[in-house]
Amino acid sequence: MGRELSLIEAIADELRPTAVGGRVLRGLGDDAAVVRSRAVCVTSVDAMIEGVHFRLGEDWMTPAQIGGRALAAALSDLAAMGAEPGEAYLVLGLPTGFAEEQALQLVRGAHALANATGTAILGGDVVRANALTVSVTAVGWADSEDELVGRDGARVGDLVGVTGCLGGAGAGLAILEGQVQTRGRAEKRIGARGGTSVHAEARKRAALTRLRHPLPRLVEGRALAAGGARAMIDLSDGLGTDAGHIGRASGVHLEIDLAVLPLGDWVSEVAAELGVPAWQLAAGAGEDYELCVCLAPERRERAERALREAGGVGITWVGRVVAATASTPPGVTLLWDGQPRELAGFEHRW
Amino acid sequence: MGRELSLIEAIADELRPTAVGGRVLRGLGDDAAVVRSRAVCVTSVDAMIEGVHFRLGEDWMTPAQIGGRALAAALSDLAAMGAEPGEAYLVLGLPTGFAEEQALQLVRGAHALANATGTAILGGDVVRANALTVSVTAVGWADSEDELVGRDGARVGDLVGVTGCLGGAGAGLAILEGQVQTRGRAEKRIGARGGTSVHAEARKRAALTRLRHPLPRLVEGRALAAGGARAMIDLSDGLGTDAGHIGRASGVHLEIDLAVLPLGDWVSEVAAELGVPAWQLAAGAGEDYELCVCLAPERRERAERALREAGGVGITWVGRVVAATASTPPGVTLLWDGQPRELAGFEHRW
Numbered sequence: 001m002g003r004e005l006s007l008i009e010a011i012a013d014e015l016r017p018t019a020v021g022g023r024v025l026r027g028l029g030d031d032a033a034v035v036r037s038r039a040v041c042v043t044s045v046d047a048m049i050e051g052v053h054f055r056l057g058e059d060w061m062t063p064a065q066i067g068g069r070a071l072a073a074a075l076s077d078l079a080a081m082g083a084e085p086g087e088a089y090l091v092l093g094l095p096t097g098f099a100e101e102q103a104l105q106l107v108r109g110a111h112a113l114a115n116a117t118g119t120a121i122l123g124g125d126v127v128r129a130n131a132l133t134v135s136v137t138a139v140g141w142a143d144s145e146d147e148l149v150g151r152d153g154a155r156v157g158d159l160v161g162v163t164g165c166l167g168g169a170g171a172g173l174a175i176l177e178g179q180v181q182t183r184g185r186a187e188k189r190i191g192a193r194g195g196t197s198v199h200a201e202a203r204k205r206a207a208l209t210r211l212r213h214p215l216p217r218l219v220e221g222r223a224l225a226a227g228g229a230r231a232m233i234d235l236s237d238g239l240g241t242d243a244g245h246i247g248r249a250s251g252v253h254l255e256i257d258l259a260v261l262p263l264g265d266w267v268s269e270v271a272a273e274l275g276v277p278a279w280q281l282a283a284g285a286g287e288d289y290e291l292c293v294c295l296a297p298e299r300r301e302r303a304e305r306a307l308r309e310a311g312g313v314g315i316t317w318v319g320r321v322v323a324a325t326a327s328t329p330p331g332v333t334l335l336w337d338g339q340p341r342e343l344a345g346f347e348h349r350w
Numbered sequence: 351m352g353r354e355l356s357l358i359e360a361i362a363d364e365l366r367p368t369a370v371g372g373r374v375l376r377g378l379g380d381d382a383a384v385v386r387s388r389a390v391c392v393t394s395v396d397a398m399i400e401g402v403h404f405r406l407g408e409d410w411m412t413p414a415q416i417g418g419r420a421l422a423a424a425l426s427d428l429a430a431m432g433a434e435p436g437e438a439y440l441v442l443g444l445p446t447g448f449a450e451e452q453a454l455q456l457v458r459g460a461h462a463l464a465n466a467t468g469t470a471i472l473g474g475d476v477v478r479a480n481a482l483t484v485s486v487t488a489v490g491w492a493d494s495e496d497e498l499v500g501r502d503g504a505r506v507g508d509l510v511g512v513t514g515c516l517g518g519a520g521a522g523l524a525i526l527e528g529q530v531q532t533r534g535r536a537e538k539r540i541g542a543r544g545g546t547s548v549h550a551e552a553r554k555r556a557a558l559t560r561l562r563h564p565l566p567r568l569v570e571g572r573a574l575a576a577g578g579a580r581a582m583i584d585l586s587d588g589l590g591t592d593a594g595h596i597g598r599a600s601g602v603h604l605e606i607d608l609a610v611l612p613l614g615d616w617v618s619e620v621a622a623e624l625g626v627p628a629w630q631l632a633a634g635a636g637e638d639y640e641l642c643v644c645l646a647p648e649r650r651e652r653a654e655r656a657l658r659e660a661g662g663v664g665i666t667w668v669g670r671v672v673a674a675t676a677s678t679p680p681g682v683t684l685l686w687d688g689q690p691r692e693l694a695g696f697e698h699r700w
Contacts, residue, residue: 025390029599030500031430031583032394032490037387040375044382045439045487047475080381089395091441091485125397130480135441137395137487140382150380233381249379 007100008126011107015121023086024120033122035087038141042148044077046070047135050095056132060176063102064109065212066134071110073236074138075117075216076289080234082149082225083140085119085218090136093129106134117218147225154231154250154294160319161303163220163290163312166239167278168264170285171271172211175204180273206265214289220312221291227306228299238286239318240343244332246294247324254294254332256319258283258341276344283334284343294321357450358476361457365471373436374470383472385437388491392498394427396420397485400445406482410526413452414459415562416484421460423586424488425467425566426639430584432499432575433490435469435568440486443479456484467568497575504581504600504644510669511653513570513641513662516589517628518614520635521621522561525554530623556615564639570662571641577656578649588636589668590693594682596644597674604644604682606669608633608691626694633684634693644671 012028026034048054048070054061061069071088078085090110094103103126114121119138142148174180217234224232231250233242239256247254258279271278293315295303300317307315324330334341362378376384398404398420404411411419421438428435440460444453453476464471469488492498524530567584574582581600583592589606597604608629621628643665645653650667657665674680684691 025495026498026500030502031427032392032433032488034431034495034498035391035393036495037389037391037491039387041385041387041391041489042382043385043437043439043473043487043489045441045473045475047441047443047477047485049443049477049479052478077381081384083382087393089393089487091395091397093397093399093443093479093483123393123395125395125485127397127399127483128402129399129443129483133443133477133479133483135397135475135485137393137439138382139391139393139489141387145375145384145386148376148384150376152380 007103010100010104014104014107015111024122027120027122033087038143040142040145040148042078042081042083042140042142043137044074045135045137046074046077047133048073050132061212063106066132067106067109068113069212069214070134070136071113071138072214072216072289074136075119075218076234076236078138078140079216079218079221080232080291081140082147082221082229082232083142084222085117085138086141087120087122087139088114088136090121090124090134092124092126093133094126095129095132098132117216149225149229149232151231151233151246151249154246154252154254154321155296156252156321156323157296158230158294158321159297159300159317160243160254160256160321161293161315161317162235162239162262163217163315165262165264166235166288166290167267167282167285168207168210169214169287170281171264171267172207173285174270174274175207176211180270203266207267207270210264211287214287216289217291217312219310220307223306223310223312224291224293224303227303229293229295229303231294233292235288235290235292236286238284239292240283240332240334241286243292246292247331251324251330252321253324253328253330254319254321256283256332256334258334258336260316260318262316279336280344357453360450360454364454364457365461374472377470377472383437385472388493390492390495390498392428392431392433392490392492393487394424395485395487396424396427397483398423400482411562413456416482417456417459418463419562419564420484420486421463421488422564422566422639424486425469425568426584426586428488428490429566429568429571430582430641431490432497432571432579432582433492434572435467435488436491437470437472437489438464438486440471440474440484442474442476443483444476445479445482448482467566499575499579499582501581501583501596501599504596504602504604504671505646506602506671506673507646508580508644508671509647509650509667510593510604510606510671511643511665511667512585512589512612513567513665515612515614516585516638516640517617517632517635518557518560519564519637520631521614521617522557523635524620524624525557526561530620553616557617557620560614561637564637566639567641567662569660570657573656573660573662574641574643574653577653579643579645579653581644583642585638585640585642586636588634589642590633590682590684591636593642596642597681601674601680602671603674603678603680604669604671606633606682606684608684608686610666610668612666629686630694
């Protein structure tokens with residue numbers, strides 16, 4: 001416990017300077033954190049564990065990336081509700097051999113994203129563990145329940161949209177796993193198509209950045225909520241899975257047109273290397289942390305304008321909401337040229 | 351992930367019936383939980399891991415006890431602030447071989463304590479882990495900052511009190527670890543003193559219950575806060591350690607009279623078996639989850655009355671707050687007959 005106590009103090013020293021004032025009444029160093037509330041409190045919990053959700057190491061992810069990513073995943077849930085981020089609490093499970101300095105780097109990685117998003121890290125716990133574990137509780141706020149959007153509000157006739165681009169994290173993972181010969185065949189092929197090796201390297205790096213530094217779509221979530229979103233979810237497990245959650249929670253069926261999915265950098269190339277259609281990465285691989293939203297067609301322009309005015313990423317309309325039937329129960333169907341397609345399943349072990 | 355999704359649904363089915371209505375706007379099954387706030391939000395995070403904070407097994411702890419205990423530890427932090435419990439979020443790290451039914455029992459154990467304390471379990475996460483891990487975020491509320499008590503308000507002249515009895519959890523642990531011959535020598539000795547084996551067995555069970563079913567002193571914490579407490583902390587690491595936190599946070603020195611510590615059932619007998627003074631278990635072993643409070647002597651009667659009226663356990667006055675000096679810096683001194691004593695250190699591996 002001695003080590004843990006000194007580490008907790010070092011972490012507190014790291015975080016304290018930005019965790020004071022404003023709504024924060026008591027931060028680190030007491031039995032609990034105390035903050036001034038707004039009317040409605042939104043809370044999400046997300047845990048990541050080495051070997052399941054990430055792999056630690058120079059070639060994989062640094063402690064700082066792991067810390068940022070764990071916070072991003074928890075904040076992404078707040079984004080999907082349209083909530084404003086407030087506070088975060090970290091529980092670190094540290095294996096033997098994980099140095100105190102590495103733990104501090106992990107906290108710094110989370111802290112950087114916290115600062116960038118206006119989130120105060122106000123507490124946590126440090127325990128021993130057999131595998132590195134990062135568990136994050138993110139607390140967000142709204143002034144009224146009406147500002148928030150759940151998964152259950154999609155209605156027949158709604159449009160289905162996704163923010164940003166998809167498949168980048170899946171492509172990045174395939175690169176890290178060595179399934180793709182980025183320095184060999186793929187780059188040459190890109191070169192043959194008129195690209196350059198430098199260009200290819202930059203796009204590859206973009207896919208890796210996507211995987212290692214996911215950005216929760218907080219601004220976009222609030223803009224879409226204000227713009228009339230009826231249902232929203234963040235894409236942590238992949239569009240094919242997560243859109244199904246909206247369908248089941250709302251009692252409707254979502255039809256997604258795979259041909260129009262917005263692809264991230266390097267996704268087509270990686271998919272070609274893997275011998276799968278690009279939509280498999282875009283709809284099947286998770287961890288892009290974009291948002292999937294349903295809204296009435298007449299709200300479309302308002303939502304697009306709200307996104308633009310908020311300075312968020314763009315939105316692509318990828319499907320529509322239809323009535324659930326006996327043959328299409330509440331959930332989702334992925335369509336290519338009007339024909340249903342199945343995901344190959346990109347379940348992976350890190 | 352398939353297993354995790356079905357387990358999460360089974361857990362949600364378990365918890366949903368009591369997690370609706372009142373302040374809860376959205377419970378399980380969305381990206382985040384949504385609750386109506388009160389003015390001030392109090393949040394605490396606590397993680398427990400097999401082999402460090404508990405051991406799983408028939409002779410040690412059942413999954414239900416582990417779940418209840420993890421929630422108790424997090425709620426105990428809210429108690430130490432004088433906050434009213436609101437919501438809890440559980441992250442379960444489940445090792446291979448830990449059956450779904452065991453995980454449900456763990457959740458049921460937490461749920462039982464949640465119901466008993468008016469806490470709604472509104473979310474969580476389930477991940478694979480190498481060792482069973484339970485991480486709990488507890489959120490509590492108050493209508494004003496003034497209702498809450500931190501660690502930093504102790505003043506010179508204050509009395510130091512502890513709720514309930516101490517040492518029971520430490521005694522229970524010694525029994526579980528087999529350091530004490532409860533069925534052999536100790537019982538015979540008790541019998542020789544005029545007790546009975548049945549009586550001894552009952553007291554032993556009380557010590558084990560204390561360890562396995564800690565009760566967060568929520569009612570007591572609120573009563574003491576209302577009764578004028580200036581500083582408060584819960585005894586998770588033991589009075590000798592936790593009182594030091596108050597001393598350092600408040601810039602004062604606490605003097606604890608070891609001779610008057612209230613001892614739990616079986617503590618004297620176990621200490622005799624271990625060959626240590628009983629105060630070593632009472633001040634050194636942690637996990638009793640009682641409260642340590644500092645308040646002005648003129649508030650003593652008011653605090654005692656508030657405790658009685660709230661139906662809480664009693665309080666014992668065990669020390670006083672003096673000025674920190676060069677030789678007694680902010681912290682705590684344990685005294686026996688006016689002489690400082692050191693804790694033997696009951697750091698244990700489960």
